[in-house]
Amino acid sequence: MTWEKYSKYLAERIINLGEWEDVLWLNERMSDDEIVSLVNSSREINRKTKNYWNTRLT
Helix, strand or coil, rough: CCHHHHHHHHHHHHHHHHHHHHHHHHHHCCCCCHHHHHHHHHCCCCCCHHHHHHHHHH
C-alpha cells in the first residue's frame, strides 16, 4: 500500500486501531485540521474514537 493512493483508508485504520507510534506517524503526514475533518466525515470511525479526537484536537 502507498500513502498517496490509500491515505484515507490508512488514516481511518490508524485512528481506530493504531498504537501511539502509528498515531505519531500519521501526525507527520496529516495536519490536525485534516485529522479532525476526516474523523468527522468518516463512517468508518466509531463514536468513541470520534469523541476522543474532537476533544484532543479542538
